[in-house]
Amino acid sequence: DTVLTQSPALAVSPGERVTISCRASESVSTLMHWYQQKPGQQPKLLIYKASNLASGVPARFSGSGSGTDFTLTIDPVEADDTATYYCQQSWNGPWTFGGGTKLELK
Amino acid sequence: EVQLVESGGGLVQPGRSLKLSCAASGFTFSNYYMAWVRQAPKKGLEWVATISTSGSRTYYPDSVKGRFTISRDNAKSSLYLQMNSLKSEDTATYYCARIGVDYFDYWGQGVMVTVSS
Numbered sequence: 609d610t611v612l613t614q615s616p617a618l619a620v621s622p623g624e625r626v627t628i629s630c631r632a633s634e635s636v637s638t639l640m641h642w643y644q645q646k647p648g649q650q651p652k653l654l655i656y657k658a659s660n661l662a663s664g665v666p667a668r669f670s671g672s673g674s675g676t677d678f679t680l681t682i683d684p685v686e687a688d689d690t691a692t693y694y695c696q697q698s699w700n701g702p703w704t705f706g707g708g709t710k711l712e713l714k
Numbered sequence: 715e716v717q718l719v720e721s722g723g724g725l726v727q728p729g730r731s732l733k734l735s736c737a738a739s740g741f742t743f744s745n746y747y748m749a750w751v752r753q754a755p756k757k758g759l760e761w762v763a764t765i766s767t768s769g770s771r772t773y774y775p776d777s778v779k780g781r782f783t784i785s786r787d788n789a790k791s792s793l794y795l796q797m798n799s800l801k802s803e804d805t806a807t808y809y810c811a812r813i814g815v816d817y818f819d820y821w822g823q824g825v826m827v828t829v830s831s
Contacts, residue, residue: 641817
């Protein structure tokens, strides 16, 4: 299975720029997607196919990468962005998720 | 507005069975692949099952293959997950999700399944 590795936690101040990384154990082309999950809620699609913004998602969110290295960028960060962010690949079967990066605001 | 509403969760003993349901609305259900994704308490997300538009093709990870069965009723806009031979490690919140080609574009609010004696 394709293993996706994310750093477990980050802490930033409102107004700053933050990048969340996701590294795949093998190439996933550009079939990497990002989700936001706030406490007690279901996940929400943010970015699909590495760099495409999902409907209704603020332009503060952006994604980049291909192959094995991907990033989700939030610029500027707002207080409401406190959440856990997951990457997910669909190039190799089975579809797998990263362990999540918990973003906290200082 | 796309809505996915899961039901059928609860407490079940190890080795027993449980069937989850997901009622879909706000889109043409029969046009989309659908899936179940679970999340163990305080843990990450795990894909559990996928079903094609007609229901003729199903996919599972090794962790549930042979124990779980995904199905759908397009006339009722409903998705199901039959879970047999349940284990403690199946304890999780189960989400119904719509597949937008290669990703999960809409998720339900989730239903909790606890496997314990």
